Amino acid sequence: MSRITKVESFTLTVPRDEPYLGALREGEEPNEQGYFVRLGNKTVYPTVDRSVLVRVETESGVVGWGETYGIVVPRATTAIIDDLLAAFVVGREPSDVMAIHDDLYNLMRVRGYGSGYYMDALAAVDIALWDAAGREAGKSVAELLGGRRRDKIKGYVSGLPKPTLAERVVFAQEWMDRGFDSFKFAGTVADDGIVQEVIALRKALGPDAHIACDMHWAFSPDEAIAAIREMEPHGLWFAEAPIVTEDIPGLAKVAQSVSTPIGVGEEWRSVYDARYRFDVNAVHIVQPEMGHTGITEFVRIGKEAHARGISILPHATIGSGIFLAASLQASLALEGVIGHEFQHSIFDRNDGLISPGLSCSNGYYQVTDLPGIGIEPTESAISMME
Numbered sequence: 001m002s003r004i005t006k007v008e009s010f011t012l013t014v015p016r017d018e019p020y021l022g023a024l025r026e027g028e029e030p031n032e033q034g035y036f037v038r039l040g041n042k043t044v045y046p047t048v049d050r051s052v053l054v055r056v057e058t059e060s061g062v063v064g065w066g067e068t069y070g071i072v073v074p075r076a077t078t079a080i081i082d083d084l085l086a087a088f089v090v091g092r093e094p095s096d097v098m099a100i101h102d103d104l105y106n107l108m109r110v111r112g113y114g115s116g117y118y119m120d121a122l123a124a125v126d127i128a129l130w131d132a133a134g135r136e137a138g139k140s141v142a143e144l145l146g147g148r149r150r151d152k153i154k155g156y157v158s159g160l161p162k163p164t165l166a167e168r169v170v171f172a173q174e175w176m177d178r179g180f181d182s183f184k185f186a187g188t189v190a191d192d193g194i195v196q197e198v199i200a201l202r203k204a205l206g207p208d209a210h211i212a213c214d215m216h217w218a219f220s221p222d223e224a225i226a227a228i229r230e231m232e233p234h235g236l237w238f239a240e241a242p243i244v245t246e247d248i249p250g251l252a253k254v255a256q257s258v259s260t261p262i263g264v265g266e267e268w269r270s271v272y273d274a275r276y277r278f279d280v281n282a283v284h285i286v287q288p289e290m291g292h293t294g295i296t297e298f299v300r301i302g303k304e305a306h307a308r309g310i311s312i313l314p315h316a317t318i319g320s321g322i323f324l325a326a327s328l329q330a331s332l333a334l335e336g337v338i339g340h341e342f343q344h345s346i347f348d349r350n351d352g353l354i355s356p357g358l359s360c361s362n363g364y365y366q367v368t369d370l371p372g373i374g375i376e377p378t379e380s381a382i383s384m385m386e
């Protein structure tokens with residue numbers, strides 16, 4: 001029995017040489033705030049990497065860490081944690097994490113905050129509480145969730161951030177030489193068109209490679225059906241986020257009109273987001289993002305998916321490694337996990353931010369069974385936090 005005595009939030013900014021998804025194209029210049037819009041998916045990004053971290057501490061001196069998105073307006077998320085959530089967490093026990101999660105969710109239900117910054121803040125607090133609960137018990141999060149179902153998790157190479165198709169093909173081949181056989185390219189920056197992208201990658205990578213297309217919510221349902229049908233003869237592993245997330249009937253229509261599996265879910269916050277889509281047979285592969293869901297909702301989404309025969313292929317985004325470690329722990333424990341996204345563009349860089357580092361080599365993540373999420377920020381990362 002050890003109660004939470006402190007909940008703190010921080011912003012971690014990490015400069016990067018080239019923005020996420022590769023060099024900026026014409027019309028994508030950053031504004032004064034350092035934000036720019038990717039024309040291909042109309043989405044705002046910063047020129048730096050940034051996330052929000054949460055640190056909780058217990059009476060016995062155990063520390064737990066959590067992380068969520070800080071990509072845009074990180075102060076909105078830290079304000080929710082500092083001004084609202086922290087005081088409702090102090091005095092409670094980390095082993096009550098799922099109950100705490102639901103109490104915090106209930107606080108804002110009638111205000112309509114079932115998504116966005118509120119749920120991101122809750123996700124970071126939730127991960128930190130699971131981490132603290134594991135460290136208090138001397139058990140990994142996977143053990144707390146019922147135990148490891150696998151020793152390693154297949155990683156797929158996400159994004160081929162090179163300016164031309166020829167260079168992207170070479171880049172994918174280099175990863176194949178390093179033992180990876182699964183790839184996803186970003187339709188947003190496939191300047192020769194997504195069909196040409198699949199054709200070129202298939203030719204170079206051979207018949208057994210898994211090749212997926214992230215369609216970045218950029219198509220109408222009918223356009224998506226036509227585009228996926230054009231890619232299908234070249235062997236498409238799955239088509240991700242083909243249409244806008246709000247159009248659930250449209251997504252169901254796409255999913256039922258093509259033979260390629262449809263993958264979605266990176267922007268969801270809770271199992272309710274999943275149910276609306278699962279109920280209308282709109283999803284074949286679910287891609288929960290730990291930075292938005294926290295461990296509690298991630299596990300709920302995963303269990304709901306598995307019960308319905310839907311595969312789980314968790315999303316991974318730009319972060320320090322804290323929410324990725326949490327995602328890998330939960331992925332060890334869930335039934336139906338077929339792999340995990342591998343963000344190679346930040347993975348090695350994060351070695352200096354987390355201790356011990358994470359490992360993804362020869363096509364697989366190797367995950368430790370150290371207590372909690374198994375990693376923590378380094379002194380150097382902590383010194384960069386504001």
Ligand code: MG
Pocket residue numbers: 214216240241266
């Ligand atoms: Mg995506």
